[in-house]
Amino acid sequence: MTQVERQQWDVVVVGAGGAGLRAAIEAREQGLRTAVICKSLFGKAHTVMAEGGIAASMGNVNAGDNWQVHFRDTMRGGKFLNSWRMAELHAKEAPDRVWELETWGALFDRTKDGRISQRNFGGHEYPRLAHVGDRTGLELIRTLQQKVVSLQQQDFKETGDYESRIKVFQECTVTRILKGPDGRVSGIFYYERESGRFFVIESPAVVLATGGIGKSFKVTSNSWEYTGDGHALALLAGASLINMEFVQFHPTGMVWPPSVKGILVTESVRGDGGVLRNSEGKRFMFDYIPDVFKEKYAQSEDEGDRWYEDPDNNRRPPELLPRDEVARAINSEVKAGRGSPHGGVFLDVSTRLPAEEIKRRLPSMHHQFKELADVDITAEPMEVGPTCHYVMGGVDVDPDTAAALGVPGLFAAGEVAGGMHGSNRLGGNSLSDLLVFGRRAGLYAAEYARDAAGSGAKRAEVDEEQIAAASAEALRPFSAEAGAGAAGKDGDADGGTRPPENPYTLHQELQQSMNDLVGIIRREAEMSEALNRLGDLRVRARRAGVEGHRQFNPGWHLALDMRNMLLVSECVARAARERTESRGGHTRDDHPAMDRDWRKQNLVCRLADPAGGALPAADVPDPERGQIRLEKREMPPIRPDLLDLFEKDELVKYLTDEELTE
Amino acid sequence: MTTAPTTGYTAHFKVWRGDDEGGGLEDFEVEVNEGEVVLDIIHRLQATQAPDLAVRWNCKAGKCGSCSAEINGRPRLLCMTRMSVFDRAETITVTPLRAFPVVRDLVTDVGFNYEKAREIPSFVPPEKLAPGEYRMQQEDVDRSQEFRKCIECFLCQDTCHVVRDHEENKASFAGPRFLMRVAELDMHPLDAAKDEGLDRRTSAQDEHGLGYCNITKCCTEVCPEHIKITDNALIPLKERAADRKYDPLVWLGNKIFRRKE
Ligand SMILES: Cc1cc2nc3c(=O)[nH]c(=O)nc-3n(C[C@H](O)[C@H](O)[C@H](O)COP(=O)(O)OP(=O)(O)OC[C@H]3O[C@@H](n4cnc5c(N)ncnc54)[C@H](O)[C@@H]3O)c2cc1C
Ligand code: SF4
Ligand code: SF4
Numbered sequence: 069m070t071q072v073e074r075q076q077w078d079v080v081v082v083g084a085g086g087a088g089l090r091a092a093i094e095a096r097e098q099g100l101r102t103a104v105i106c107k108s109l110f111g112k113a114h115t116v117m118a119e120g121g122i123a124a125s126m127g128n129v130n131a132g133d134n135w136q137v138h139f140r141d142t143m144r145g146g147k148f149l150n151s152w153r154m155a156e157l158h159a160k161e162a163p164d165r166v167w168e169l170e171t172w173g174a175l176f177d178r179t180k181d182g183r184i185s186q187r188n189f190g191g192h193e194y195p196r197l198a199h200v201g202d203r204t205g206l207e208l209i210r211t212l213q214q215k216v217v218s219l220q221q222q223d224f225k226e227t228g229d230y231e232s233r234i235k236v237f238q239e240c241t242v243t244r245i246l247k248g249p250d251g252r253v254s255g256i257f258y259y260e261r262e263s264g265r266f267f268v269i270e271s272p273a274v275v276l277a278t279g280g281i282g283k284s285f286k287v288t289s290n291s292w293e294y295t296g297d298g299h300a301l302a303l304l305a306g307a308s309l310i311n312m313e314f315v316q317f318h319p320t321g322m323v324w325p326p327s328v329k330g331i332l333v334t335e336s337v338r339g340d341g342g343v344l345r346n347s348e349g350k351r352f353m354f355d356y357i358p359d360v361f362k363e364k365y366a367q368s369e370d371e372g373d374r375w376y377e378d379p380d381n382n383r384r385p386p387e388l389l390p391r392d393e394v395a396r397a398i399n400s401e402v403k404a405g406r407g408s409p410h411g412g413v414f415l416d417v418s419t420r421l422p423a424e425e426i427k428r429r430l431p432s433m434h435h436q437f438k439e440l441a442d443v444d445i446t447a448e449p450m451e452v453g454p455t456c457h458y459v460m461g462g463v464d465v466d467p468d469t470a471a472a473l474g475v476p477g478l479f480a481a482g483e484v485a486g487g488m489h490g491s492n493r494l495g496g497n498s499l500s501d502l503l504v505f506g507r508r509a510g511l512y513a514a515e516y517a518r519d520a521a522g523s524g525a526k527r528a529e530v531d532e533e534q535i536a537a538a539s540a541e542a543l544r545p546f547s548a549e550a551g552a553g554a555a556g557k558d559g560d561a562d563g564g565t566r567p568p569e570n571p572y573t574l575h576q577e578l579q580q581s582m583n584d585l586v587g588i589i590r591r592e593a594e595m596s597e598a599l600n601r602l603g604d605l606r607v608r609a610r611r612a613g614v615e616g617h618r619q620f621n622p623g624w625h626l627a628l629d630m631r632n633m634l635l636v637s638e639c640v641a642r643a644a645r646e647r648t649e650s651r652g653g654h655t656r657d658d659h660p661a662m663d664r665d666w667r668k669q670n671l672v673c674r675l676a677d678p679a680g681g682a683l684p685a686a687d688v689p690d691p692e693r694g695q696i697r698l699e700k701r702e703m704p705p706i707r708p709d710l711l712d713l714f715e716k717d718e719l720v721k722y723l724t725d726e727e728l729t730e
Numbered sequence: 731m732t733t734a735p736t737t738g739y740t741a742h743f744k745v746w747r748g749d750d751e752g753g754g755l756e757d758f759e760v761e762v763n764e765g766e767v768v769l770d771i772i773h774r775l776q777a778t779q780a781p782d783l784a785v786r787w788n789c790k791a792g793k794c795g796s797c798s799a800e801i802n803g804r805p806r807l808l809c810m811t812r813m814s815v816f817d818r819a820e821t822i823t824v825t826p827l828r829a830f831p832v833v834r835d836l837v838t839d840v841g842f843n844y845e846k847a848r849e850i851p852s853f854v855p856p857e858k859l860a861p862g863e864y865r866m867q868q869e870d871v872d873r874s875q876e877f878r879k880c881i882e883c884f885l886c887q888d889t890c891h892v893v894r895d896h897e898e899n900k901a902s903f904a905g906p907r908f909l910m911r912v913a914e915l916d917m918h919p920l921d922a923a924k925d926e927g928l929d930r931r932t933s934a935q936d937e938h939g940l941g942y943c944n945i946t947k948c949c950t951e952v953c954p955e956h957i958k959i960t961d962n963a964l965i966p967l968k969e970r971a972a973d974r975k976y977d978p979l980v981w982l983g984n985k986i987f988r989r990k991e
C-alpha cells in the first residue's frame with residue numbers, strides 16, 4: 069500500500085457552496101485553521117446557479133414584513149413538518165446574514181430609496197427576496213469567495229502565506245468520514261480529481277455542506293455534483309437522515325429541446341408577472357387552489373392582476389402557490405391532454421411586461437431561451453414542466469448547532485441538512501438557509517474543535533486500517549476491469565461470470581427508475597418495484613468497471629458516486645413508501661390527502677448494517693432488506709408562543725386534536 | 731407525451747486527448763440530435779466511446795463558467811455552443827484552452843487566474859456604516875453590477891494576446907477579468923479603499939499591468955456574458971488612471987496624503 073499523505077487542520081468543511089463557504093468563513097474568523105474541500109473549481113458550486121433570490125424579512129419594500137411573518141410562511145410552505153426551531157432561527161437571522169454580504173462587497177438590486185430591493189415569490193406573503201436580476205446565486209457565491217480571498221490576503225500580510233489559515237482544496241472528492249475508536253470524528257479521506265491520488269486530513273470537526281441529490285433523477289435542474297455524497301457520507305459515518313421522502317419538483321423546468329430538459333426556469337418569471345396557461349389558453353391555476361390556501365389567493369384573473377400593483381387590497385395570483393401545488397397542477401394538465409407540444413404547459417411573460425422590462429428583470433432567462441431553445445421570451449411563451457430540484461431531507465441535526473445527531477464532531481448545513489424546510493421548501497429560503505446555518509455550523513464546529521483541543525483529550529487518531537479500507541474501496545472499479553480482462557471477459561473477482569458494468573449505463577438506469585417510480589406522483593407498488601431495481605443495481609454496481617488511469621477520469625468518478633446515489637435513492641424510495649399520506653413534496657396517488665397524524669412524524673433513515681458498508685453494497689440477496697433501516701420518530705411539540713402566531717382556524721387544518729387542546 | 735422529431739445525424743469530431751506530456755487530436759464519429767450543444771456530444775463520447783475523456787462542466791446552462799474550451803480554435807463555452815451553428819458536414823475540432831497548461835484532455839490548469847484574483851485588494855467596507863445601513867442608488871451600482879455578471883469562465887484570459895502566446899507576461903499582467911475586477915471595485919459607490927491609502931486606478935497601471943492592454947477588444951468578443959470588458963471597464967480605468975497620474979492637483983493631494991500617513 070502506498071503511503072497516503074496526511075495533513076492536519078482544525079476544521080474541515082466539505083463543500084464550497086453557500087453553506088460551506090459561510091461555515092468556513094466563520095470557523096476561520098473564530099481563529100481556527102480551516103480547510104475547504106470541493107469537487108469542482110472554487111466559485112463553481114451549485115449555489116452559483118440559484119436565480120431568484122434570498123428570502124429575508126428586511127421589510128424594504130413592504131414594511132409590514134418581519135420575522136414572524138416569514139416564520140409563518142415557512143411553516144405553511146413546509147406543511148408544518150418543519151423543525152420549528154430551525155424555521156424560527158432562520159427567519160430571525162436571515163436579514164443580518166444578507167446585510168453582512170453587503171459589507172463584503174455584494175451589490176444587490178436597489179429600491180428607490182437606495183436599500184436592497186426585494187421581490188415577490190411563491191408562498192411569501194410580502195416581497196421578500198433580495199436579488200440581483202436573476203443571478204442571485206452567482207452574487208452570493210462570488211461574494212463569499214471574495215470574502216475568503218480577503219481573509220487570505222489578511223493572512224498573507226501576517227504570515228507570508230495566503231493559505232496558512234484557510235485553504236480551498238478544489239477538485240477533490242471526499243469518499244469517507246473517518247472516526248476514532250471512541251466514535252468521534254477524526255478526519256476525512258479524499259481523492260484529488262486531477263491526479264487521482266489519495267489524501268487524508270486529520271481534523272476533530274467536519275462540516276458537511278455538500279448540497280443535494282438530484283442526479284439520481286433523470287429530469288433535474290441539478291448538476292453532476294448532486295450525487296448525494298454528504299447524505300451518504302453521513303449515513304456511512306453512523307448519522308441519520310430525516311425527511312428523505314420529500315423531494316421538490318420545481319414546476320418550471322425547460323422541456324425542449326431534449327438536451328436541456330430539466331434546466332430551471334426561475335420562479336421570478338411568475339413573481340414578476342408571468343402566467344401559466346394550458347393548450348386551451350386557460351390560466352388553469354385558478355382551478356387548483358387547495359382548501360388550506362383558499363383565503364390567501366385571488367379567485368379571479370382580475371384580482372390576481374391587480375395584486376402586482378396593489379398587494380394590500382388584493383390577493384396574489386395562484387401561479388404563486390408553493391411549488392408542490394404548482395408542479396402537481398402542471399402534471400395534471402399534461403395528463404389530461406391539455407399540455408403544450410413538447411409535454412409541458414405554457415409560461416408566458418411576453419404579454420405581461422414590455423420587452424425591455426423582461427430583459428432587465430430576467431436577463432439570464434432571456435439569454436437561456438434564446439441560446440438554447442431559439443425562443444424569444446419577450447415575444448412568445450415558454451414551454452415548461454416539472455423538474456427535480458431540491459431535497460428537503462437531509463442529515464438529522466441539532467437545530468441550534470447544526471451538529472449531526474449521534475456522531476460527535478460531525479456537522480451539516482445547507483441542502484444536505486434536513487428539517488428546516490419540512491415537507492416543502494419555499495423559493496428563496498435555501499440561500500438564506502445556507503447563510504444562517506452555514507454560519508452556525510462553522511461557529512459550533514469551531515467551538516467543538518477548540519474544546520477538543522482545550523480539554524487536552526488527544527485528537528482521535530486516524531489508523532492505517534481505515535485508510536487502507538477507504539483506498540481499496542476507491543480503487544475497486546479498476547480491478548473490476550482488470551479481473552474481467554484477465555479472465556477473458558467471463559470471470560471477475562466477485563465470482564460472477566458477467567463482464568464489468570458501464571457506470572454510465574448504471575447511472576442512466578438509476579435515473580430512469582427514480583424518475584418513473586419515485587417521481588412527482590407516487591404509488592406503493594411502483595415504489596416497491598423501485599426498491600427491487602435498486603437492489604439489482606446495487607449488485608451490478610459492485611462490478612462497475614472503468615478504463616484508463618486515475619488522472620481526471622470521469623468514468624471512475626461516476627463509478628464511485630454510484631455508491632452514494634444508490635444509498636440516497638433507497639432512503640427516498642423507502643421513506644416515500646412508508647409515508648401513507650400526501651404532504652408537500654411527497655404526493656401519493658393511493659393516499660391523496662394530508663393526514664394530521666403524520667404531521668408530527670419524522671421518518672429517520674439509518675444504515676441497516678453500520679459495521680458493513682466499508683465496501684460498497686454488500687451483496688444483498690433480498691432487496692427488500694436493503695441497506696437502510698427506517699424508524700418513525702415523533703417531533704417535539706411546537707413552542708406555544710410560536711403557535712400563537714397563527715390563527716386557530718388555520719392550525720385546525722394541520723394539527724391533531726390533542727395538540728390543539730393542549 | 732409528444733416526442734420531438736428525430737433529425738439525428740452523424741458528425742465528425744476531432745477532440746484533443748493527452749496530458750502535460752503531450753497528446754494529439756483523436757477522430758470520432760458521433761450521433762447528434764436536434765437541439766444539442768457541443769457538451770452533449772462530449773458527454774455522448776464519454777458514455778459510448780471514451781469513458782475517461784476528461785472535461786469540466788457543472789451547470790450546463792452557461793452559469794458556472796466551467797466548460798471553457800476552444801471549438802475550431804475559438805474560445806467558447808461547450809454548453810452554450812449549439813450544434814446547429816455548424817454545417818453538418820463540417821469537422822468540429824475541440825481543444826483545451828491554449829493559454830493554460832493542460833491537465834488532461836480538455837481540462838486545463840486555470841490556477842493562474844486564482845493567483846491573480848488574490849493579488850487584487852478586496853472591497854474595503856466603509857468604516858462608519860453598520861450592516862443594514864448601506865444606501866446606494868440603482869444607477870450608481872449598475873456599472874459594477876455589469877462586471878459582477880462575470881462567471882469566471884476565463885475565456886477572456888485565454889484569448890487576450892498579452893498572455894495567450896506570451897508566458898513571460900503572465901507574472902505582470904492580471905488579464906482582462908481581473909483588471910475588470912479592479913474597475914468594479916473602483917466604481918463601487920461605497921468602496922473605502924482610499925481611506926486606507928489605496929488608489930485602485932494607479933495600482934491597476936503599476937501593479938496589475940493595465941498598460942499592456944492595447945484595447946483590441948478580443949476579450950469582449952469572447953465573453954459569454956456579453957460584458958463590455960474593454961469599453962466599460964478597461965478604457966475607463968485607463969482614463970481614470972491617466973487622470974490620476976497627470977492631474978497635478980491630484981498628484982499634490984496624493985503626496986500630502988502619503989506624508990500624513
Ligand atoms: C437552477 C437552480 C436555481 C435555484 N435558485 C434558488 C433561488 O433562487 N433561491 C434559493 O434560495 N435557492 C435556489 N436554489 C437552491 C439552492 O441554490 C441550493 O439549494 C443551494 O445552493 C445549495 O447550497 P449548498 O451550499 O448546500 O450546496 P452547493 O452550493 O451545491 O455546494 C455543494 C458543495 O459540496 C461539494 N461537494 C459535494 N460532494 C462532495 C464530496 N464528496 N467531496 C467534496 N466536495 C463535495 C461541491 O463540490 C460543492 O462545492 C436553486 C437551485 C437550482 C438548481
Ligand atoms: S482589450 Fe486589452 S485585455 Fe482585452 S484582449 Fe485586448 S489587450 Fe487583452
Ligand atoms: S469577463 Fe466574461 S469572458 Fe472573462 S471570465 Fe468573466 S464571463 Fe468569462
Ligand code: FES
Nearest residue numbers: 788789790795809
Ligand atoms: S457547464 Fe456551466 S457554463 Fe457550461
